[in-house]
Amino acid sequence: MARIPLDQPLAFPILIGDIGGTNARFSLVVDPYAEPRDFPIVHTADFATIGDAIQAAVMDKSSLQPRSAILAVAGPIRGDEIPLTNCDWVVKPRDMIAHLGLVDVIVINDFEAQALAIANMPDEFREPIGDRPDKMLASRVVLGPGTGLGVAGLVHAEERWIPVPGEGGHIDVGPRTARDYEVFPHIKTIEGRVAAEQILCGRGMVNLYNAICAADGIAPKPYEPKDVSQHGLDGTDRQAVETLTLFATYLGRLAGDMAMVFMARGGVYLAGGISQKILPALKKPEFRAAFEDKAPHTKLLEAIPTYVVTHPLAALAGLSSFARTPTRFGLALDGRRWRV
Structure with missing residues (x-):
């Protein structure tokens, strides 16, 4: 060619x-x-x-x-x-x-x-998570939990936007809290690895729900992703509620990691079908708390805005x-x- x-x-x-x-x-x-x-x-x-x-x-x-x-x-x-x-x-x-x-x-x-889409996404199609204003024309990151987990950077350099694709959805993730250490042993692995996509996508949400049920010593219900999110949002299943809480937490951790990798002062954007569907869960404190919990760089993360992309x-x-x-x-x- x-x-x-x-x-x-x-x-x-x-x-x-x-x-x-x-x-x-x-x-x-x-x-x-x-x-x-x-x-x-x-x-x-x-x-x-x-x-x-x-x-x-x-x-x-x-x-x-x-x-x-x-x-x-x-x-x-x-x-x-x-x-x-x-x-x-x-x-x-x-x-x-x-x-x-x-x-x-x-x-x-x-x-x-x-x-490319987040280079100039109108305010009407981006729902803020938290109240950090968009102050800078600077590099950005987009994460998309959906069928899988997509990740891409958007670097701003020499007055141009440069998209950087990759396989960020397949990086390793691990436990931090006492509850994480109870749940993680039950998460299905890929050749021994817990990759981000094993938790932060549609099938990952079910994987996480099943692991929470195993940690609690109960049999999981035969849920599809939409069932987990619906019961988690309406509060009719305790394990589904915790699934959304941990999903938001783990997504916040990964989003913060990607923000540091790309120095994404221009913001982190959550795309994909799941982000829009679980927006109420993402607006609770857990996502931003996990996003900002990056000592010694907490102040850097506190200043970075986060959004859910709502453009159809x-x-x-x-x-x-x-x-x-x-x-x-x-x-x-x-x-x-x-x-x-």
């Missing part, structure tokens, strides 16, 4: 897409000034390939045909065939160029799109920002851009 400079612009209209394991969301950016045109959500299981989905959901529904595409996918981007982590689709940019009339395709990590299409908003003004961002595209 030839090296293509970032300053070589994409051709409008630009198709943007957020491809998850269950759903795919598409919008069309007509020009740098128009609001994106959204299309109905697509269920990935309904289509054999991403090309079929784009043809049916976008091409067949619009007189404006995209010339370029920017796709955010959950999966490693290596080579010309990109398998998705939780979906049978394989993204093949060269095939998309050949069969969909596109001249330019960019594929990035799904949490890079979330990082945050990843698409981030992709739209990049499509309209790519020079605002330092997005590494080597090996991730295909062009006619």
Whole structure:
């Protein structure tokens, strides 16, 4: 693949897409000034390939045909065939160029799109946790507990935003309090490790609930993540209530760790479906207390604001920002851009 400079612009209209394991969301950016045109959500299981989905959901529904595409996918981007982590689709940019009339395709990590989104997230789509004001145009972090646990940094340097994807959801976490030491021995491990994603995602929430029940010597109920969060929020299950308390605590600890790694004075943002659903639990004291409890750097953490992202299409908003003004961002595209 030839090296293509970032300053070589994409051709409008630009198709943007957020491809998850269950759903795919598409919008069309007509020009740098128009609001994106959204299309109905697509269920990935309904289509054999991403090309079929784009043809049916976008091409067949619009007189404006995209010339370029920017796709955010959950999966490693290596080579010309990109398998998705939780979906049978394989993204093949060269095939998309050949069969969909596109001249330019960019594929990035799904949490890079979330990082792009928090560069300029309007106040109406970010719910503050605590009363620390957003004072600085500075580096940021986004964490997304959902099906898994995504983490990305957004570094501000030389008047540009530089997204930094990674696998922060898989770092080790461990016990600190006496109650932690009672619960942690019962948490399911990955080859002996308790990684953050073993606790801070949908299945992780169930894992944590089951561990609390084991520590209490009772049989867990056959809950799904939504059951744990619902019973925890309405107070109808004591172990579910503690699950949300500890979930908020452990998420606060991890968020504080990531804030220190990236020196995220511009704020830490919680994305993903779970953050919005358990917002009342995150607004209780435990999250901020754990976030700030980073001696000898407590004062640093106290000054960093934290938010829950409430935008319904945050990843698409981030992709739209990049499509309209790519020079605002330092997005590494080597090996991730295909062009006619």
